[in-house]
Amino acid sequence: MDSKKIGAFIAVNRKAKGFTQEQLGEKLGVSNKTISRWENGNYMPDLSLLEPLSRELGISLNELLAGEKIEKEKAIEYSEQNLISTIDYTEKKIKNVHREISMFIMGAGILMCICSFTVFPSESSWGEIYSVLGLVLTIAGVFRELKKISLLKRGLVSICLFLMILGIFFFADYIGVTQFKRPPIYRYRTTTVFKDNKLIEYRNLFYHVYRINADTPNEYYLIDRKKQYTVDTVPTSPFNKDKSDMERLIQYQSKYVGDNSNTGRLIEALPLSEYGFVFEIDWKNCGMTINYHFTDWYDNDDLYIEKALIYNSVSAFALIENLEYINFNFSGSSYSVRREMMEQNYPDYQKIFSEDSIDTKKFNQYVEQKMNDNVFIADVFKVFEK
Incomplete structure (x- = not known):
């Protein structure tokens, strides 16, 4: 079916009838824009409108489909052609x-x-x-x-x-x-428990994800690709392991406390830095003082301050070879600890070293995992002078 030819034929017969596009559209129940699209050849009339359109224009359906006047002796020939064209058009339309x-x-x-x-x-x-x-x-x-x-x-x-x-x-x-560092979208089970802190387990078909210290400044994720842990056995830390784990702290290892930039980055990576701090270096006596913008008794659930001070002290003494003492100042209190006291009173302190270097796995075993033992923390914290 030649839409351009049929459109021009519709326009000629509409004008011959004295109809405007709007008048013809009203008779057929369509808009004048639809009539214009037909006459421009951009669209063909719907099959349901072919018979009413031919009737309004005073032409046969055969002539409308052919797009021209048909002599009586050629009507049958055109009918066959129009039928084939209509079937083809209908199939394409469908x-x-x-x-x-x-x-x-x-x-x-x-x-x-x-x-x-x-x-x-x-x-x-x-x-x-x-x-x-x-x-x-x-x-x-x-x-x-x-x-x-x-x-x-x-x-x-x-x-x-x-x-x-x-x-x-x-x-x-x-x-x-x-x-x-987000929960998996595809998971078949989510479990929330309170183990030292809020712990959420997300189980995926191929791995498990543990959201540890959820909704706290120390939130971090553990991805269990081997699916070897459960909510009862997964190792947890009260601190953000993404920042404070020894595998990340080891980059700040130094022989001298006098390297201000290195010491500052180390303190920034350790717990309590989330509250803000400034620090001072005692060059002569190989010590440092950290002033935290925080009150020590505020938000100290589950001995968090004590755990952080012990973890920070052991980490700093292990990483900075000539560091002899550390002072921790809060707006409420001050605490001080010396290397010799930590070495003598922290159980298994020497085991975290292997051939004069820090063994990160043993550090995790003897330091990080011990931070969940409140009895252990209370005992070790006695080496701090207040």
């Missing part, structure tokens, strides 16, 4: 509608997937639900478009595509967990 529906379904699915990752926070289970629903919609749209192959092949292709994209989602989620 295909276009089918494709539009498929594209709409796929578009809705893709939009739902995008929204699931951008609108919902990773802590919410709705992101997981909506991303899977969006993926199902997307694959449903693809399935509709694969009508040229057998039903079995359509199903296999759709399933494979679903699993492949879902795998990409899982991988992207894993990257987000490891790089941005």
Whole structure:
């Protein structure tokens, strides 16, 4: 069907009848813009409007479809041609509608997937639900478009595509967990317990994630790729391991306390730095004083201040070779500790070293893990002078 030819023919017959585009549109129940699109050849009239349109224009349906006047002796010939053209046009129209529906379904699915990752926070289970629903919609749209192959092949292709994209989602989620320190979007169980501090376990099909010290300044994540821990056995620290773990502190190891920039970075990485501080170096006596912008009795749940002072002291003495003493000043109190007292009274202090260097695994065993033992903390804290 030649839409340009038919459009021009509609315009000629409309004018011959003395109708404006608006008048013809009112008779057919469409807008004058629709009539204009027909006459410009941009659109064809709907099949349901062909007969009313031909009647209003005073022409036969055969002539309307041919786009020209037809002599009686050629009516049958044109009828056959118009019938073939109409069938072909109808098939194309159905295909276009089918494709539009498929594209709409796929578009809705893709939009739902995008929204699931951008609108919902990773802590919410709705992101997981909506991303899977969006993926199902997307694959449903693809399935509709694969009508040229057998039903079995359509199903296999759709399933494979679903699993492949879902795998990409899982991988992207894993990257987000490891790089941005957040809960996994895809998880089948979430467990919250209070073990020393708030602990949240997220179970993924391929790994577990532990959010330790949740909703505190010392929050950090442990990714259990081997799935070897549970909420009862996972090792925890009262401090932020991403900042204060010895594997990260080891970079600040120095022979002399006089390296101000190195000492400052070390203190910044240690617990209590989250409250702000300034420090002074005693060059002559190889000591340092740290003034925290914090009151020691405030927010001291579960002996946090005592644990931090012990951890900071052991770390600093182990990392700075000539450091002899440390003074910790708060707005409420002051504490002082000397190297010799820490070495003599901290159990297994010498075991954290291996051939004059710090063994990070043993440091974790004999220092970091001991920070969860309140009896141990109370006993060691006696070496501090107040």
